[in-house]
Amino acid sequence: MTGRWAARLHLPTLAVAAVVVAGWFLLSWRYGAFVLPSPLAVLRGLVEIVRTGEVWRHTGASLARIAVGFGGAVLVAVGMGLLAFLSRTARVVVHDLLAVLNATSVFVWIVLSIIWFGLSSWGPIFTTFMITLPVVASNLIEGVESVDRRLLEMGDVYRLSGRQKFSAIVVPSIIPYLVAGMKVGFGLALKVSVIAEIFGVTTGIGYAMNYSREILATQMVFVWALVMILVMMTTDKFVFDTVTRRLMRWR
Amino acid sequence: MAVALEVAGVGKDFLIPVIDSVSFAVEAGEFVCLLGPNGCGKTTLLRIVGGLEPPSRGTVTLGGEPVFGSGRHTRKVGVVFQEDRLLPWRTLRENVELVQKPLGADAADRRRTGDRYLRLAGLAGFEDYYPTRVSGGMRQRAAIARALAIEPDLLLMDEPFGALDAQNRRIMQTEVRRIWRETGRTILFVTHAIEEAVAIGTTLIMLSARPARIRTLVRNDGRVERAKLIDDLNTIIMEEVERQQGSGA
Numbered sequence: 035m036t037g038r039w040a041a042r043l044h045l046p047t048l049a050v051a052a053v054v055v056a057g058w059f060l061l062s063w064r065y066g067a068f069v070l071p072s073p074l075a076v077l078r079g080l081v082e083i084v085r086t087g088e089v090w091r092h093t094g095a096s097l098a099r100i101a102v103g104f105g106g107a108v109l110v111a112v113g114m115g116l117l118a119f120l121s122r123t124a125r126v127v128v129h130d131l132l133a134v135l136n137a138t139s140v141f142v143w144i145v146l147s148i149i150w151f152g153l154s155s156w157g158p159i160f161t162t163f164m165i166t167l168p169v170v171a172s173n174l175i176e177g178v179e180s181v182d183r184r185l186l187e188m189g190d191v192y193r194l195s196g197r198q199k200f201s202a203i204v205v206p207s208i209i210p211y212l213v214a215g216m217k218v219g220f221g222l223a224l225k226v227s228v229i230a231e232i233f234g235v236t237t238g239i240g241y242a243m244n245y246s247r248e249i250l251a252t253q254m255v256f257v258w259a260l261v262m263i264l265v266m267m268t269t270d271k272f273v274f275d276t277v278t279r280r281l282m283r284w285r
Numbered sequence: 286m287a288v289a290l291e292v293a294g295v296g297k298d299f300l301i302p303v304i305d306s307v308s309f310a311v312e313a314g315e316f317v318c319l320l321g322p323n324g325c326g327k328t329t330l331l332r333i334v335g336g337l338e339p340p341s342r343g344t345v346t347l348g349g350e351p352v353f354g355s356g357r358h359t360r361k362v363g364v365v366f367q368e369d370r371l372l373p374w375r376t377l378r379e380n381v382e383l384v385q386k387p388l389g390a391d392a393a394d395r396r397r398t399g400d401r402y403l404r405l406a407g408l409a410g411f412e413d414y415y416p417t418r419v420s421g422g423m424r425q426r427a428a429i430a431r432a433l434a435i436e437p438d439l440l441l442m443d444e445p446f447g448a449l450d451a452q453n454r455r456i457m458q459t460e461v462r463r464i465w466r467e468t469g470r471t472i473l474f475v476t477h478a479i480e481e482a483v484a485i486g487t488t489l490i491m492l493s494a495r496p497a498r499i500r501t502l503v504r505n506d507g508r509v510e511r512a513k514l515i516d517d518l519n520t521i522i523m524e525e526v527e528r529q530q531g532s533g534a
Contacts (some may be wrong), residue, residue: 048346185372186372187337188364188366191337192363192384192431193387194383194384198387206372206374283415
């Protein structure tokens with residue numbers, strides 16, 4: 035693991051990062067801390083929220099909402115995938131439904147959730163659910179469509195039962211699509227739930243960021259953006275990449 | 286000898302008639318090669334025999350049971366396709382074990398039977414490999430082991446070595462001939478390669494160009510010299526190809 039990280043942080047990347055930070059210093063010196071706080075101020079802010087534990091409170095609140103909204107979306111998507119697998123008619127209906135959901139803006143769900151659920155955690159949860167559902171489900175349907183018919187025919191030749199064909203042929207064919215969909219979906223969930231948290235809740239990364247702006251603590255806006263980026267990169271590396279590697283052992 | 290397979294007046298239409306009418310009987314333990322010009326319906330005939338496609342007319346009987354009857358027949362048919370059709374996410378051993386599950390054997394039995402046929406197919410030591418980790422020839426060996434593991438009443442092979450290079454092809458022909466001798470299975474083997482059919486089959490059935498009929502049926506029992514048999518069959522196939530092109534023009 036260490037070796038891979040060292041290899042990834044190769045010199046040209048570090049050089050570019052150094053130039054960016056240097057530029058950031060210059061610009062913040064030129065325009066002032068309100069418009070662009072210096073990297074040092076941001077670093078101090080990060081240390082501060084880690085020390086007070088505020089980082090865990092808000093990140094935890096955001097992740098809990100994502101767990102419910104995104105988790106629900108994955109469950110419903112799996113149900114839709116099953117339907118699409120069992121019936122061609124259902125596949126067409128689900129396909130069209132997802133096209134509509136895919137075309138709907140985040141803002142529609144945010145506004146609707148305020149009307150429907152008032153100012154509560156259900157806003158970000160509902161928004162996350164509605165936005166990630168089509169992403170995960172579309173991937174699953176694509177997986178269902180890609181199941182190799184020749185393998186299913188082989189299953190028929192050897193008289194495998196429906197359940198045996200499902201667990202030995204269908205599920206392993208679809209799982210890579212599910213994991214890919216979940217990876218994209220989780221990234222989207224994090225971005226979307228944070229926007230929804232601007233309205234009506236008093237915890238979460240989105241709330242913390244908007245609050246920092248209101249009290250004119252621009253450096254904290256940067257700190258929370260940094261926290262978001264870190265959460266995203268960590269889950270990508272340690273959850274999804276690991277799972278993918280595990281599942282793709284046979285390749 | 287007992288008749289293992291009887292094909293009676295089988296025909297198939299896909300918009301146009303592909304198979305006109307084909308009848309033949311295979312005795313238990315025979316190694317029958319089905320030959321014919323490209324596109325004459327060899328694979329379709331094999332799929333009908335295997336119960337993968339219904340015929341437009343005629344009947345197929347396996348050990349006395351109709352393949353397209355009201356219920357499922359109880360005979361066991363193993364199929365080796367042109368492609369290996371192994372599950373890439375399962376090891377060779379797991380692939381061979383899987384097809385024994387519907388037969389009701391317990392896990393230890395499946396393991397024993399599976400390993401025996403993997404060994405017979407020359408895959409001892411490769412049981413735990415994933416299909417992507419072995420060569421195309423070895424994958425096709427595993428597909429043969431899988432078909433044998435259900436101890437089939439009839440083994441169907443649809444140009445199983447079509448994707449292999451010439452050298453591997455020759456090796457696999459010898460191997461299949463050996464496996465046939467050691468297991469005594471009844472085999473129906475589709476190929477378009479006359480040399481291959483003459484090298485491995487005990488009975489050769491040559492189909493005509495589309496719509497297919499049986500053009501000739503030869504016992505390959507050594508009474509006719511191989512070189513002459515190959516020559517004769519080549520002449521027939523050229524006639525058929527010319528006839529088809531003539532009628533097409």
